[in-house]
Amino acid sequence: RKEVEQDPGPFNVPEGATVAFNCTYSNSASQSFFWYRQDCRKEPKLLMSVYSSGNEDGRFTAQLNRASQYISLLIRDSKLSDSATYLCVVNLMDTGRRALTFGSGTRLQVQP
Amino acid sequence: ETGVTQTPRHLVMGMTNKKSLKCEQHLGHNAMYWYKQSAKKPLELMFVYSYEKLSINESVPSRFSPECPNSSHLFLHLHTLQPEDSALYLCASSEGRKAGELFFGEGSRLTVL
Numbered sequence: 001r002k003e004v005e006q007d008p009g010p011f012n013v014p015e016g017a018t019v020a021f022n023c024t025y026s027n028s029a030s031q032s033f034f035w036y037r038q039d040c041r042k043e044p045k046l047l048m049s050v051y052s053s054g055n056e057d058g059r060f061t062a063q064l065n066r067a068s069q070y071i072s073l074l075i076r077d078s079k080l081s082d083s084a085t086y087l088c089v090v091n092l093m094d095t096g097r098r099a100l101t102f103g104s105g106t107r108l109q110v111q112p
Numbered sequence: 113e114t115g116v117t118q119t120p121r122h123l124v125m126g127m128t129n130k131k132s133l134k135c136e137q138h139l140g141h142n143a144m145y146w147y148k149q150s151a152k153k154p155l156e157l158m159f160v161y162s163y164e165k166l167s168i169n170e171s172v173p174s175r176f177s178p179e180c181p182n183s184s185h186l187f188l189h190l191h192t193l194q195p196e197d198s199a200l201y202l203c204a205s206s207e208g209r210k211a212g213e214l215f216f217g218e219g220s221r222l223t224v225l
Contacts, residue, residue: 004154034212043202043216044155087155091212099145099168100212102155 003027004090004103012109017078021106023088024070033064033071036087038105044087047073078110115139118203118217126225127193133220135186135203141215142208144186146178149200149219161186162208193224 005024013019025033033050048055050062050071061074075082088103116137125131137144146158160168161180169178175197177189186203200221204214 008152032212043218044214045216046213049212089212093211099157099160100214101157104152104154 002103003101004088006088006103006106008104008106010107010109012111013078014111015078015080017110018074018076019078019108020072020074021086021088021108022070022072023103023106024068025088025090025101026069027090027092028066028069029092030069030090031093032091033062034089034091034100035060035062035071035073036089036102038085038087040084044102047086075108078108080110080112083108083110116203116205116215116217118201118220120220121218122221122223124223124225125190125193127195129193130189130191132190133188133201133203133222135188135217137184137186137203137205137215137217139205139215140207141205142183143206143211144180144183145204145206145214146186146188147202147204147216149202155202158188190222193222195224198222198224 003026035047036044037047038044050064054063059076063072085105085107087105090101119134144161148156157170158172159178164180179187200219202219203217206214
């Protein structure tokens with residue numbers, strides 16, 4: 001089983017639509033969670049951290065479900081500029097270790 | 113504008129060549145990373161330097177050799193690579209207390225012939 005698993009997509013949605021991605025992780029000891037965004041042929045950039053209580057940043061909402069070991073990202077009122085690959089990232093904070101595990105990403109294509 | 117700069121952006125090398133990738137960060141961070149990104153695969157962590165000391169080596173083949181001469185610079189020395197090593201190599205940095213917030217360079221796209 002992959003450590004971090006995502007549906008690769010692509011998710012093709014019209015402008016203005018609401019779209020949600022899920023990501024599952026295998027290690028129940030995982031401590032912190034993030035969503036990164038990667039545009040085509042560009043480097044990944046942090047989109048938002050995911051807190052236990054859930055958090056919102058404008059049109060983006062992230063949720064964490066520890067019991068089921070998944071995190072989600074909801075995008076409301078999709079814009080063309082939201083087209084990108086969204087990477088789910090999990091941090092397993094082993095003693096003396098500090099490194100992130102990335103999912104393969106979910107590709108979103110917002111269409112006019 | 114990125115605070116992490118990688119050179120070269122593109123590199124083509126033969127299997128017997130020796131080359132190096134360079135990364136420089138201008139963010140005052142104390143951790144630097146090398147990741148490998150291959151098509152349709154997740155980012156693979158290769159090496160982590162923390163306070164200029166190698167803290168993580170993810171069982172990377174010895175044909176990849178990292179070097180961190182100071183907190184702002186990171187190198188990846190390459191020799192006798194294989195065609196399957198062709199990939200995008202991404203450098204990143206982070207501030208110690210915010211290990212989840214990585215700042216990536218634009219990457220060096222490597223092709224091994």
